[in-house]
Amino acid sequence: xxxxxxxxxxxxxxxxxxxxxxxxxxxxxxxxxxxxxxxxxxxxxxxxxxxxxxxxxxxxxxxxxxxxxxxxxxxxxxxxxxxxxxxxxxxxxxxxxxxxxxxxxxxxxxxxxxxxxxxxxxxxxxxxxxxxxxxxxxxxxxxxxxxxxxxxxxxxxxxxxxxxxxxxxxxxxxxxxxxxxxxxxxxxxxxxxxxxxxxxxxxxxxxxxxxxxxxxxxxxxxxxxxxxxxxxxxxxxxxxxxxxxxxxxxxxxxxxxxxxxxxxxxxxxxxxxxxxxxxxxxxxxxxxxxxxxxxxxxxxxxxxxxxxxxxxxxxxxx
Amino acid sequence: xxxxxxxxxxxxxxxxxxxxxxxxxxxxxxxxxxxxxxxxxxxxxxxxxxxxxxxxxxxxxxxxxxxxxxxxxxxxxxxxxxxxxxxxxxxxxxxxxxxxxxxxxxxxxxxxxxxxxxxxxxxxxxxxxxxxxxxxxxxxxxxxxxxxxxxxxxxxxxxxxxxxxxxxxxxxxxxxxxxxxxxxxxxxxxxxxxxxxxxxxxxxxxxxxxxxxxxxxxxxxxxxxxxxxxxxxxxxxxxxxxxxxxxxxxxxxxxxxxxxxxxxxxxxxxxxxxxxxxxxxxxxxxxxxxxxxxxxxxxxx
Amino acid sequence: xxxxxxxxxxxxxxxxxxxxxxxxxxxxxxxxxxxxxxxxxxxxxxxxxxxxxxxxxxxxxxxxxxxxxxxxxxxxxxxxxxxxxxxxxxxxxxxxxxxxxxxxxxxxxxxxxxxxxxxxxxxxxxxxxxxxxxxxxxxxxxxxxxxxxxxxxxxxxxxxxxxxxxxxxxxxxxxxxxxxxxxxxxxxxxxxxxxxxxxxxxxxxxxxxxxxxxxxxxxxxxxxxxxxxxxxxxxxxxxxxxxxxxxxxxxxxxxxxxxxxxxxxxxxxxxxxxxxxxxxxxxxxxxxxxxxxxxxxxxxxxxxxxxxxxxxxxxxxxxxxxxxxxxxx
Numbered sequence: 001x002x003x004x005x006x007x008x009x010x011x012x013x014x015x016x017x018x019x020x021x022x023x024x025x026x027x028x029x030x031x032x033x034x035x036x037x038x039x040x041x042x043x044x045x046x047x048x049x050x051x052x053x054x055x056x057x058x059x060x061x062x063x064x065x066x067x068x069x070x071x072x073x074x075x076x077x078x079x080x081x082x083x084x085x086x087x088x089x090x091x092x093x094x095x096x097x098x099x100x101x102x103x104x105x106x107x108x109x110x111x112x113x114x115x116x117x118x119x120x121x122x123x124x125x126x127x128x129x130x131x132x133x134x135x136x137x138x139x140x141x142x143x144x145x146x147x148x149x150x151x152x153x154x155x156x157x158x159x160x161x162x163x164x165x166x167x168x169x170x171x172x173x174x175x176x177x178x179x180x181x182x183x184x185x186x187x188x189x190x191x192x193x194x195x196x197x198x199x200x201x202x203x204x205x206x207x208x209x210x211x212x213x214x215x216x217x218x219x220x221x222x223x224x225x226x227x228x229x230x231x232x233x234x235x236x237x238x239x240x241x242x243x244x245x246x247x248x249x250x251x252x253x254x255x256x257x258x259x260x261x262x263x264x265x266x267x268x269x270x271x272x273x274x275x276x277x278x279x280x281x282x283x284x285x286x287x288x289x290x291x292x293x294x295x296x297x298x299x300x301x302x303x304x305x306x307x308x309x310x311x312x313x314x315x316x317x318x
Numbered sequence: 319x320x321x322x323x324x325x326x327x328x329x330x331x332x333x334x335x336x337x338x339x340x341x342x343x344x345x346x347x348x349x350x351x352x353x354x355x356x357x358x359x360x361x362x363x364x365x366x367x368x369x370x371x372x373x374x375x376x377x378x379x380x381x382x383x384x385x386x387x388x389x390x391x392x393x394x395x396x397x398x399x400x401x402x403x404x405x406x407x408x409x410x411x412x413x414x415x416x417x418x419x420x421x422x423x424x425x426x427x428x429x430x431x432x433x434x435x436x437x438x439x440x441x442x443x444x445x446x447x448x449x450x451x452x453x454x455x456x457x458x459x460x461x462x463x464x465x466x467x468x469x470x471x472x473x474x475x476x477x478x479x480x481x482x483x484x485x486x487x488x489x490x491x492x493x494x495x496x497x498x499x500x501x502x503x504x505x506x507x508x509x510x511x512x513x514x515x516x517x518x519x520x521x522x523x524x525x526x527x528x529x530x531x532x533x534x535x536x537x538x539x540x541x542x543x544x545x546x547x548x549x550x551x552x553x554x555x556x557x558x559x560x561x562x563x564x565x566x567x568x569x570x571x572x573x574x575x576x577x578x579x580x581x582x583x584x585x586x587x588x589x590x591x592x593x594x595x596x597x598x599x600x601x602x603x604x605x606x607x608x609x610x611x612x613x614x615x616x617x618x619x
Numbered sequence: 620x621x622x623x624x625x626x627x628x629x630x631x632x633x634x635x636x637x638x639x640x641x642x643x644x645x646x647x648x649x650x651x652x653x654x655x656x657x658x659x660x661x662x663x664x665x666x667x668x669x670x671x672x673x674x675x676x677x678x679x680x681x682x683x684x685x686x687x688x689x690x691x692x693x694x695x696x697x698x699x700x701x702x703x704x705x706x707x708x709x710x711x712x713x714x715x716x717x718x719x720x721x722x723x724x725x726x727x728x729x730x731x732x733x734x735x736x737x738x739x740x741x742x743x744x745x746x747x748x749x750x751x752x753x754x755x756x757x758x759x760x761x762x763x764x765x766x767x768x769x770x771x772x773x774x775x776x777x778x779x780x781x782x783x784x785x786x787x788x789x790x791x792x793x794x795x796x797x798x799x800x801x802x803x804x805x806x807x808x809x810x811x812x813x814x815x816x817x818x819x820x821x822x823x824x825x826x827x828x829x830x831x832x833x834x835x836x837x838x839x840x841x842x843x844x845x846x847x848x849x850x851x852x853x854x855x856x857x858x859x860x861x862x863x864x865x866x867x868x869x870x871x872x873x874x875x876x877x878x879x880x881x882x883x884x885x886x887x888x889x890x891x892x893x894x895x896x897x898x899x900x901x902x903x904x905x906x907x908x909x910x911x912x913x914x915x916x917x918x919x920x921x922x923x924x925x926x927x928x929x930x931x932x933x934x935x936x937x938x939x940x941x942x943x944x945x946x947x948x
Contacts, residue, residue, distance in 0.1 A: 014453060015453060015456050015457045015460065018457045019457050019460075022457070023469075026469070026473055138354075141354070141601065142598070144601065145545065145597040145598040145601060146594055147549055147552055147553070147572075147590060147593050147594065147597075148553075149552075149553055149556050149569075149572065150552075150572055150589075150590030150593065150594075151590075153575075153576055153579065153586050153590070154586070154587070154590070156579070157579050157580075157583055157586070161579060161580055214722065215717060215719055215722040216723055216724055216725040218676060218723075219717060219723045219724065219785075219788075220725070221676055221701075221709070222674055222676060222709055222710065222714070222715045222717075223709060223710040223714075223736070223737050223740075224705075224707065224708070224709035224710035224711055224740065224741065225706070225710075225736065225740065226701075226706065227701060229736075233728070233736075234725050234728070237728075238725070238726070238727055252459075252460065252461060252463070253462065253463075255462040255465065256462030256463055256465055257464075259462075259464050259468065259553075259557070260464065260553050260557065263556075263557060264576075274465060274468060275468065275557050275558075275559075278469070278471070278472040278559065279558060279559070283472075286469060286472060290461075290465070290469060293461070293462065293465060294457075294460065294461060297460045297461065297462070298460055301460060311727065312726070313726070313727060313772045313774075314772070347636070
């Protein structure tokens, strides 16, 4: 089991390194000279070649790519991701400020996705063919087709403008005003969690149906066990295995979703930052965000693998 | 104990053969058995039709502004009203169909081809090829699709071509993984050994068996991914990256309409609804295909 | 002494896309105490379905549409399929083991967990006692190092070992009847022999009755006291093992026996297969289902519906018009 864990950690690290290299290369290979961009942004004067060379040296951009890369990585490991081109402040500051906000959104969406999606899927599978099952299937099919951003706009109109029940934008820290923060989050989290709930329900239902057809379930019935025991003890562990994969994939989905939702509801999180920095071509931000998101997703994948190992003993001795 | 059927056993008037249902009939029957799937199929065909014949169907020009008639409510002249520049919403939705379907199909085609190639190579050759390709695919896959598309679009700039590239890259890993998995499991299968023992060459075996086995999951995956791609493209154009106005795309239509939410809500509703319908149609058709082609996939796809 | 289990006119149907399949079409048989009975027939003849029906383990699109299953004085079919009464019968009074040991055990639970849950449920044992008993049972069925292996998972065991575990599970709550559905079909020949011998011993030790469902007459020849031969959803011949093997009367049985290679036959004797294929069970004609493949058919067979089971001697019944005794082919 230990070797399994270690191997998975190493693999994740390799992937992280690959991602960092890709990002770094991508940024450096940009069309357009970053120096000119830095300089043009800050002042309207034109600079002489010498001054440009000097600034280049200042920013260390005249060294070989290898050195620049390692320098950058070293910086990251010390928490320094460079400075924003636009704002001249350390990128890590802003990112760190926004991580908790996006995390708050994302975690809520993820938890709801599982807490609601899995039981709904199970009930639907066990009561297959009844009106309940049909309802769940229809709703979850709808749930995966609704464009999250459009739903956000819609909800904003209904609950924000029309009914005036909920605030339509912004984010106050829950520590400052918990109740208001909750009201602010209802619509965004709902939009964000709809897809995870729907797809989790679908997947759970699917895999539970598959499991219930298996021979070992028939054996369980022949032993005289109750339906409840058969489902919770025999079927569930097997049925949840594909759902775990789905949960792992849900995290990138949710992160992607925050990009749109934060824009719609004007929430100052990392997603919104990603969009604005892409539009403003403020690349250090983009770099930093990519690395953080990557690391987060890899961490989640790693946890998913661990849960796999716990659920399915056949994998443990890989 | 039992040998071939003897044809002259018609003593009691019955030829004892198992019920013969052709594969096509079975497929058709299962596929059409669910109402939602048929509904999805009809919608899908409808949208494809609209996309192809857009210039013939649309009542107005999607680009030409008409500043005398801005922000009109739905009326006989403009079934869905007009936008801030006086352009007919219905027309723009019709042309938006074109954008969505075009991008969707091209992206999926690219992702499919590249992904399948990479996956097959990785699965077939194994060893270092496998490790390198699969780690690369893992890296891509672990990344949120929108974010990836965002970054690539940032690098390359906006515009349809770059959106296509960005989305193809983001979508490709799914196919690569699928294909690689299929190749690996076919490689291990007994019937490969059997074919080998009968003298068939390696390449021939691989191609034949792998292709036969993979057709079903890939077809299903394609329809599913079409929906995802269209949604992703809409998201990107909503954010202002990718297809920008004046080109009619449902995403940027929703974005534009946000400011007029109180005045003319239909400007936001209509494109969103169109989006939903199309994605729903593709998803349902994908479901139907999966059930009809190979119900065993139900637990996986 | 009354029978332990009496099945009367059991009918089980399956609704398929092509029509209604009468998998079990009026099957009647009985089991006595401490008896070993064989139920023999080809794939698709309904033998497995009949046993699943007894346990009410049939689910949609299948349905038990007629008959009685009298066990310990009660008609089991009157109980709801998953109601408390039926559940108290399953595993505790009638147990069943299945053909595929590879897939019949839950891969994510240990053998110990799967063994002890029955003991806790039906025998009301506490965890400790159940665990001890499980280890004992594993030893009885011949699993070495039971103490250590009880916490292993099914994929750590070979097919033969898994089947032994299934047998242990089956007998763990001292059922009156153990139904073994093709218990050895998926195993190699040596393991088959060992397993059957062990099953016979265990069943005797537990004083239970055993129903062996199989397509292989050889398997029941040695162990069963009585045999039922099934074809197309009905029993076509029944009798003691001695009579069935010594004086088979139904054309199908005769055909089956001719297919078995025997060591005491002269060299060069040919195996004679039964011509034709098993029938399509949808829309069966009223006449004898074996007709197309029969070498003994007479005029009456074409005109009359399939006959009832008629006795040819004390305990020997066949469902046939032809007199195979006289027309030996």
